[in-house]
Amino acid sequence: MTANPWVRPYVLTGGRTRTRHRLYVHTLVAVKRYDPVSASRLSPEARRLYDRAAVGAQSVAELSAHCGVSLGVTRVLLEDLAATDRVRINDDAHTSPYDHSLLKRVIDGLRELA
């Protein structure tokens, strides 16, 4: 599924290209409480992202790929959804990827598979 090819990306984002928060491709996004009424008021692209995130916490990349919404547009729309309290952006995205307690947990998890 791809986004509507006739609509330019800046129309979908209201002209915005940047987000206030750092949204990494692997940052997890989740829906706290799915609200169908609220969903019905969203643009088609934002609604696809909201509906998909309601299935379970997923990365920005997964949401972008599954909804056929380009990564840049996905970031802007997710931030809108977070600003209106529809989705929760995982705060861990703001801690260091080199945090040794995180690295140790990943290493321990992988060791069980090696």
Added chain:
Amino acid sequence: MAFASLPDRLPPNVTSAKIVVAGGFGVGKTTLVGTVSEIPPVNTEAWMTQASRSVDPLNGTDAKTTTTVAMDFGRLRLAQDLILYLFGTPGQPRFWPMWDDLCRGASAALVLVDTRRLDVSFPAVNYFENDSDVPFVVAVNLFDGMQTHPLEQVRDALGVAASVPLVTVDARDKRSAVRALLASLTNTMEKTSPVPSR
């Protein structure tokens, strides 16, 4: 819309980490991501704006017409509250802005090389040596399960510093691929300070 591969419901405080798998075209990035991932690797062309399948990149002389990008990512649930994402970089140099984006927030990088075609991975090695802060490890993909060159010979040919670990991997074998990922994370532990700098 199609809900083909529904992710599990996750507890509220889930953490994600990311490892970037880089290297030239055809060195086994997609294979490695697919071997380790619990979901089929997502190959997405819809990432960049105006994904246009009608444009054949081989015919295009104008860089602006080739806005599609094929790249893969996979995911591995390591604990109830911990997910590891693997991102394979798009091979072509024109996607370097995308590499910057993929590498931001990565815990480690694995640069795959094929000893029969070392040159295709030169740009990736260069990138991590000069243009990225993400600690990296070079992994020699054993295509026929056989090591054809001593690792030190590969190191010389690639021109990578002695401080960069070199490992071998069979990208088709899950345990082997996981061990290569472990080597990349162990390297990051050694190269970074235990206390996060920010």
